[in-house]
Amino acid sequence: MRLSSIVCCVPNRTIYHSEDEGSRKSKKLPMSVKSSTAKNIKPASSEISDGAPYSAAGALKLFARFADVEEPDVIGPEGLETLCTEAGVPMEGAQPLILAWQLGTKEMAKIRKEEWVKGMEDLRISSLKTLALALQDLEDLLILGKPPMQRFSTPPSKKATKAVPTENDGPYDRDRYFRYTFMKERAFLELYQFCFGLAKTEGSRNIDMETATAFWSVLVVPKYPITAEILDFINAKGTFKGVNKDLWNMTLEFCETVSPNLDNYEADGAWPTMLDEFVTWKKGKNGDEGENKAGEE
Structure with a gap:
């Protein structure tokens, strides 16, 4: 079975048609099938889509955009698929699992508001573009085995017209990423074991x-x-x-x-x-x- 089928199918809680009660309990909703009761997704604003600097308000706005209408403190399977689609995060690869790991989610294909707020604050992310970049960076490092990016720690020169980037400079806080560069196998094992608990x-x-x-x-x-x-x-x-x-x-x-x-x-x-x-x-x-x-x- 493809990973997208696993991540995108969870027990159906809110979308009912004419089935009897027994059918409702066991039915699963493929994320690729949109229900007539699905929420209308608002157009993305530049504040949450173009890689703008982190803000707590922006992170909350991004969460609200994809949260369930009937359960506004949760991004459910459909909202997660929409989020990944709009961010350009492939559902067929490991990045949805990396996202769950970085946020410490407790359930498959569900992100609770408190998990999102803490995770986005730790990573300093409040836009889709930046989120996609962070997930790609971690996949490159821990799974695809690409060379790690270099961090900049040289203090700026007094004579320089432009300051040299510091180690935390970048579209998001890469401190966690750079810690992983010194313990790649341990970090991968953490991700791997997390996924067992998630599933x-x-x-x-x-x-x-x-x-x-x-x-x-x-x-x-x-x-x-x-x-x-x-x-x-x-x-x-x-x-x-x-x-x-x-x-x-x-x-x-x-x-x-x-x-x-x-x-x-x-x-x-x-x-x-x-x-x-x-x-x-x-x-x-x-x-x-x-x-x-x-x-x-």
Whole structure:
């Protein structure tokens, strides 16, 4: 399943048609399908769309623009999709998850007002353009492995006609970004573990396999290509239904430590069964089984 389908579909709370009560409880609303009860989105003002400097009032205005009509203290799935669309944030990639992580949201595809206010204040962001830039910066650094940008800390020269930028200069506060540059793997692990909690429903110890594979595809595949083969195996097998926290964490460790050709894989390494089965599948796919049969003859 595509990540956008996961992020954009949540239990429907407010949009009802003629279904009976049982249907209402289980129905899901794809974000790509607009309901007749959807709110009218006001045209964006330049204050919140063109990268204007941060202001608390601007951040609140931006939140209000995408908040639910019936629940004005929440940006729900539809508002989130509209926000991402207008900001140019791709729903198919990791950036919606990075946004949730940076804001510390508690529920999938929902941003509460207090989460937004604190997150925007910490990052000093109150415009769509700046928000999109911050999310792209973090994706480049933590997932795509691009070189970090340089921070400027040289004090301005008295003779200079233009002051040298200070370390906090820029369209938003990059202090957090620069901290991540010194602990990239730790920061990525924080994002990765956050996503498991984000996807896990209350009272459950697992996340469903469709959600796990969608998250792996955007979080881990770009960093560790062997993950793509693991996803191929999961799809081919078709019997894995859920992922607990141990399997979630061990899958990342496997992708980080085991080479793509499996030459450093240790069968007695206490890997989860799914990963042991993946190794058997990959070796068979690569012809190792055929070589073994030839040796036996």
